[in-house]
Amino acid sequence: MKTKFLFLSILSFVTIFLISCSNDDDPITISEYTDATTFFNELDYSGSVLISKNGSDILRTGFGIANKNTAEPNTTDTRFRIGSVSKTLTGMGIVQLKRDGLINSFDQALSDFDDSFPHGNQITLRHLLSHQSGLPDYVSMVESDAKSGQTFTPETIFEIVKNQVAENNLIFTPGSSVAYSNTNFLILALLIEELSGDSYENYITSKILDPLNMTDTEMGSNEINGENYAQGYYGNENVSEYPMQITFGAGCWTSTVADLEKWCRAAMGDSWFSPDEKNVIFGEDVPEESTAFKLAWFRSKIDGKTFLWHGGDIDGFASLIGFVPESNSVLISLSNKQDDSGTTRNKIIETILKNEL
Numbered sequence: 001m002k003t004k005f006l007f008l009s010i011l012s013f014v015t016i017f018l019i020s021c022s023n024d025d026d027p028i029t030i031s032e033y034t035d036a037t038t039f040f041n042e043l044d045y046s047g048s049v050l051i052s053k054n055g056s057d058i059l060r061t062g063f064g065i066a067n068k069n070t071a072e073p074n075t076t077d078t079r080f081r082i083g084s085v086s087k088t089l090t091g092m093g094i095v096q097l098k099r100d101g102l103i104n105s106f107d108q109a110l111s112d113f114d115d116s117f118p119h120g121n122q123i124t125l126r127h128l129l130s131h132q133s134g135l136p137d138y139v140s141m142v143e144s145d146a147k148s149g150q151t152f153t154p155e156t157i158f159e160i161v162k163n164q165v166a167e168n169n170l171i172f173t174p175g176s177s178v179a180y181s182n183t184n185f186l187i188l189a190l191l192i193e194e195l196s197g198d199s200y201e202n203y204i205t206s207k208i209l210d211p212l213n214m215t216d217t218e219m220g221s222n223e224i225n226g227e228n229y230a231q232g233y234y235g236n237e238n239v240s241e242y243p244m245q246i247t248f249g250a251g252c253w254t255s256t257v258a259d260l261e262k263w264c265r266a267a268m269g270d271s272w273f274s275p276d277e278k279n280v281i282f283g284e285d286v287p288e289e290s291t292a293f294k295l296a297w298f299r300s301k302i303d304g305k306t307f308l309w310h311g312g313d314i315d316g317f318a319s320l321i322g323f324v325p326e327s328n329s330v331l332i333s334l335s336n337k338q339d340d341s342g343t344t345r346n347k348i349i350e351t352i353l354k355n356e357l
Helices: 036-042 083-099 125-129 139-147 154-168 183-196 200-209 257-268 275-282 343-355
Strands: 047-053 056-063 065-067 253-255 290-293 298-302 305-314 317-324 329-335
Touching: 036 047, 036 056, 036 343, 047 257, 083 125, 083 183, 083 200, 083 253, 083 257, 083 275, 083 305, 083 317, 125 183, 139 154, 154 183, 183 200, 257 317, 257 329, 298 343, 305 343, 317 343, 329 343
Parallel strands: none
Antiparallel strands: 047 056, 047 329, 290 298, 298 305, 305 317, 317 329
16 A cells, blocks of 8 residues: 555665655656756646745746646646645644643653553654654555545544554564654644644644745645645546545645745744754754655755755645755645656656756
């Protein structure tokens, strides 16, 4: 079962870019690079793209069609489901809990908050944030039934995971390995609700979205309706309808390139995170042409540049946000064209960092 919100292998990074479970897509053939607009046109890209360096735009435009029934084009105002890019917001929610004194440390054990969770005394918040918990991914446990109409609340999924771990143990001892699991961030989102006494949506909105004036970012609904919303496509098939309740904390938000630019610039700047927080969240440098998962963000070294980023996939959509601190650069691409193998995202990362940032 593919991880629906972000198809990434993080056990070994053989190349400078990350690939999914599937390698069936035909290779992307691009002529010699000339400029960003030509590059995205040659990709037959459908979505919105924002590339900025040192305060100047390299590209800020839409490509292709947002809704094939109405012929509405993608623009920089179009809203897209962002899949696992949502995890960066959930991770920030946990940072805010610490700021608010509602958690003592990222090294607190899960058992501090639920003493009935199997092996909860071994799993820390840091393990959850960095996919080192050993917890199985819940998506394969519920997605098929959810698509068939069965209702799953986040709390129900949490209990399913607890039962699964009690019966089958963890995948590995927490902290001993890395395995990407949406379960980590569903649990973190539930923890935000438990400790803040507020809904996850309200907490993220009040602590992140409102301060950054991210007015076009919202929780996604099962069906996509209205102008300025991209429909999601797999080939020519509209696959937008999705049980969004199962994406809680892990892939649940909808946004625009402009809003996500605000989030990237805040994360990259000096006022949103303290130096100590940055050291913890983004971690130490990584070797050339390698990637590590830090706390809710990936850190890569590509062509000598530090790239802090996250990607996401959910039916009909593929997303990427990231920034290069050395050149004050931001790269955001939000697509309504499903990319099962991550081939397009990988090509974007490789090409734009090498040639533009």
